Amino acid sequence: MQAMAKRVRCEIIEMIGAAKSGHPGGSLSAVEILVTLYFDVMRHDPSNPKWPDRDRFILSKGHAAPVLYAVMAESGYTPIDQLNTLRKLGSIYQGHPDIRFIPSLEASTGSLGEGVSLALGMALAARLNKSPSRTYVVLGDGESQEGQIWEGAMFGSYHRVDNVVVIVDHNRIQLDGFVKDIMEVEPLVDKWRAFGWHTIDVDGHSIPALQAAFAEAAATKGQPTAIIAQTIKGKGVSFMENNPKFHGTAPTPEEVKLALQELQ
Numbered sequence: 724m725q726a727m728a729k730r731v732r733c734e735i736i737e738m739i740g741a742a743k744s745g746h747p748g749g750s751l752s753a754v755e756i757l758v759t760l761y762f763d764v765m766r767h768d769p770s771n772p773k774w775p776d777r778d779r780f781i782l783s784k785g786h787a788a789p790v791l792y793a794v795m796a797e798s799g800y801t802p803i804d805q806l807n808t809l810r811k812l813g814s815i816y817q818g819h820p821d822i823r824f825i826p827s828l829e830a831s832t833g834s835l836g837e838g839v840s841l842a843l844g845m846a847l848a849a850r851l852n853k854s855p856s857r858t859y860v861v862l863g864d865g866e867s868q869e870g871q872i873w874e875g876a877m878f879g880s881y882h883r884v885d886n887v888v889v890i891v892d893h894n895r896i897q898l899d900g901f902v903k904d905i906m907e908v909e910p911l912v913d914k915w916r917a918f919g920w921h922t923i924d925v926d927g928h929s930i931p932a933l934q935a936a937f938a939e940a941a942a943t944k945g946q947p948t949a950i951i952a953q954t955i956k957g958k959g960v961s962f963m964e965n966n967p968k969f970h971g972t973a974p975t976p977e978e979v980k981l982a983l984q985e986l987q
C-alpha cells in the first residue's frame with residue numbers, strides 16, 4: 724500500500740504536469756485516504772462496476788480528480804496509459820470527475836458541498852434495499868464552509884445513517900490561502916461530534932491509522948461516522964507542501980522532474 728501511494732503520487736504529478744493545469748495540492752493530501760479505501764477497505768469489483776452491493780465512493784472535492792483517476796486506473800476501472808490525457812478535449816479524464824465519460828464513477832462532482840447529500844441518499848437507498856453496501860465521501864476543509872454539508876450532517880445523525888462515512892481532508896488550505904485566514908472551520912472534530920456523528924481524529928497520511936479508523940466506523944451502529952484526517956496539502960513534494968500556490972497550479976517541466984526525484 725505504501726508503494727501504491729508512492730506510485731499514485733508520481734502519476735498525479737505526471738498527469739498534471741502533462742496537462743499544464745490542475746490541482747496537485749489537494750490530490751496529494753488525499754493519497755493515503757483513497758489508497759486505503761480502494762486497496763483495503765472497500766468491497767468493490769472493478770470487473771463488475773455496477774454490482775448492486777458494492778461500496779460507493781464519492782470525491783466531493785472533485786477538483787482532486789487526479790488522485791481518483793490514479794486509484795481507479797490502478798484498480799483496473801479505467802485505462803492507465805491514458806492518465807496523461809488529463810484535461811484534454813475528448814479525454815475521459817476531464818478536470819473534474821464526470822460520470823458521462825467514466826460510467827464506473829458514482830457521481831459527477833466538482834461543485835463543492837454536494838457530496839454528503841449524495842452519499843446519504845445512496846446510503847439510505849442501500850438501507851431500503853437491505854444491502855450491506857457502505858458509502859464513503861471525501862470532503863475538503865475549505866469545502867466544509869458550505870452550508871449544505873451541515874444540513875446533511877444533521878440529516879445523517881437524525882436518520883441514523885450508520886452505513887455512511889465522511890472523511891474530511893483537513894489540510895488547512897483552500898483555494899488561495901489558509902482556511903483560518905478566510906473562514907476558519909475549526910474545531911472540526913467538535914463540530915461533527917455536536918452534529919451527532921461518531922467522530923475519529925486521525926493522521927491522514929498513516930495507512931494503519933486510517934485502516935483502524937475505517938474498522939471503527941464499520942463497527943459503529945446507529946450513528947454515522949466522520950473521520951477528520953489531519954493532512955498536509957501537497958504531501959510528498961517539498962516545494963508543494965503546505966504551499967497555497969499549489970492548490971491549482973501545475974508544476975513546470977523542471978518542477979515535475981524535481982518532484983519525481985523526491986518521490987523516488
Ligand SMILES: Cc1ncc(C[n+]2csc(CCOP(=O)(O)OP(=O)(O)O)c2C)c(N)n1
Pocket residue numbers: 748749750752784786787833834835836862863864865866867892894896897898956970
Ligand atoms: C460551489 C463551488 N464553489 C467554488 C468552487 C471553486 N473551488 C474549487 S477548489 C476550491 C477550494 C477548496 O478547498 P478545500 O475544500 O480545502 O480543498 P483541498 O484543500 O482539499 O484542495 C474552490 C473554492 C467550486 N469548485 N465549487
Ligand SMILES: [Mg+2]
Pocket residue numbers: 749863864865892893894895896897
Ligand atoms: Mg483544504
